Amino acid sequence: MSEELTYEQALEKLDEKLKLLEDGDLSLEDALKAVDQARIYLKVCTDRLEVARKKIEIRAEPESTES
Amino acid sequence: MLRPEEAQRPFTVTELANEIKRELRPLTALLVKGEVSGMKRGAKGHYGFAIKDGQSLINGFLYADDARRVTTLPEDGQVFVFRGRVDFWPQYGTVRFVVDQIEFDDVGKLRARLEELKRRLEAEGAFAAGRKRRLPFLPRAVALLTSPTGAVIHDLQETIWERYPNMGVVVYPVQVQGAAAPMSVARALRRCNQEQLADVIVLARGGGSFEELYAFNTELVARAILESRLPVVTALGHTSDRTVADLVGDAECRTPTEAGARVVPKKSDLLLQLHERGRRLDREITQRVARAADRLMNKKQRLVLLLPALVRQRVERLARAATELGRLSPLAQVARREEALRDRGRRLNSAAATRLARSRNELAKRRAADRLDRALTERFGAALQGLEHRRQRLVALSPDGVLSRGYSITQDAESGAVLRSSAETAANRRVQIRLGAGRVGARVDEVES
Numbered sequence: 355m356s357e358e359l360t361y362e363q364a365l366e367k368l369d370e371k372l373k374l375l376e377d378g379d380l381s382l383e384d385a386l387k388a389v390d391q392a393r394i395y396l397k398v399c400t401d402r403l404e405v406a407r408k409k410i411e412i413r414a415e416p417e418s419t420e421s
Numbered sequence: 422m423l424r425p426e427e428a429q430r431p432f433t434v435t436e437l438a439n440e441i442k443r444e445l446r447p448l449t450a451l452l453v454k455g456e457v458s459g460m461k462r463g464a465k466g467h468y469g470f471a472i473k474d475g476q477s478l479i480n481g482f483l484y485a486d487d488a489r490r491v492t493t494l495p496e497d498g499q500v501f502v503f504r505g506r507v508d509f510w511p512q513y514g515t516v517r518f519v520v521d522q523i524e525f526d527d528v529g530k531l532r533a534r535l536e537e538l539k540r541r542l543e544a545e546g547a548f549a550a551g552r553k554r555r556l557p558f559l560p561r562a563v564a565l566l567t568s569p570t571g572a573v574i575h576d577l578q579e580t581i582w583e584r585y586p587n588m589g590v591v592v593y594p595v596q597v598q599g600a601a602a603p604m605s606v607a608r609a610l611r612r613c614n615q616e617q618l619a620d621v622i623v624l625a626r627g628g629g630s631f632e633e634l635y636a637f638n639t640e641l642v643a644r645a646i647l648e649s650r651l652p653v654v655t656a657l658g659h660t661s662d663r664t665v666a667d668l669v670g671d672a673e674c675r676t677p678t679e680a681g682a683r684v685v686p687k688k689s690d691l692l693l694q695l696h697e698r699g700r701r702l703d704r705e706i707t708q709r710v711a712r713a714a715d716r717l718m719n720k721k722q723r724l725v726l727l728l729p730a731l732v733r734q735r736v737e738r739l740a741r742a743a744t745e746l747g748r749l750s751p752l753a754q755v756a757r758r759e760e761a762l763r764d765r766g767r768r769l770n771s772a773a774a775t776r777l778a779r780s781r782n783e784l785a786k787r788r789a790a791d792r793l794d795r796a797l798t799e800r801f802g803a804a805l806q807g808l809e810h811r812r813q814r815l816v817a818l819s820p821d822g823v824l825s826r827g828y829s830i831t832q833d834a835e836s837g838a839v840l841r842s843s844a845e846t847a848a849n850r851r852v853q854i855r856l857g858a859g860r861v862g863a864r865v866d867e868v869e870s
Contacts (some may be wrong), residue, residue, distance in 0.1 A: 362558035365661055372698060372705070375702070375705045375706075377454070382709060386707065386709075396695060408589065412592045415609065
């Protein structure tokens, strides 16, 4: 489920769970479940931050017939 | 300089051509204004066209290198101000005006055309805020469309990596100025969308005059931006008016640095955010578990308080039940009956013993001493009488009586057998003869039958 999430989507999900935990009247069991899921989203977010690779790539224009 | 008097021999054509070229050399960095016609593009990327003013005509020539640099290409029917030099082509015998810079003759007219384009695009809704694409929150990589030679690449890269050290940057080098710029920019925009190496496009150049920014006011570039699926951020410098590209782009920045900050979030901020959320999660779960543990402890304490009372009640009930049960149990009943029986037995025994003892006592009292004596005397008398009687009988039956009357009894000395016939002994056998008083031992002399 977390594979396709972008950073922003995962963050949104994380915030949903947090709100649920902070406002909601969850049972302890549900709260633990929510925390587990929130942790997954937290990890997705953290992972997403590291996914990009520092590099600069030059995509030169293909040889044009004009010059 | 040729002087007729020095002409001692005729020039060759080449010498004359060279002479003409030399003569034309001062005609350099000239500005010529004229209308263009017969615009043609040569095989090597150069352009040929005629520049005229109604009376005269001169052939214009634009080398490929210069064609890439100029702000705009000549257009048939348009009046331009050309800068260049006059040159002579010896092999064709023609004079050409070699152009290195082209400017619109009437900027006002150009602006009018631009305003017309803007109106058209606006009518289409191309500038509408609702049409703008949202910039990604965190792009995988940033595409940068700019001149490969400018400082823009460096500035943008520096900004991006300062904010986000591992962000990828994909540079699409484009011509940002000159006649070929619109096509170059439009092509690069299409490639960005095809290759999908980045999630957002930054279209940048380091500022410039109205003419230098000509490409970003063309419909070609405007259309390419509108067609892009990836959001486009413009950063075309802070010295000019807003270009059409700025108007149709999804976000407008003045400098590459500003654009870098716009398209890439600060990684440290994100990490801080995530850290803060992690802390909230920890706090939330810690509190929840603590609350649950408290509730549990509370219940436990109540239980501990309640327990003794509960147990006492039960113990008491149990004790009562046990007593009840004991009372009702058949075993207990039997035991109780046995005990009762034993009790009666004991009482009976003791009563009997008492009575016996009493009887004995009474008996003993009744047996007076005289009675005892009389009984004894009676019994002794009887016994004595019996005894005498038996003595008399014994005397009567005893052989001793017979013997006293002169009879004797002979017995074999060895066997003791009473001899009743002579045959019962033999000569020389010893015999014993019992007399009325005393005994005699003898030996048989002879036996007669």
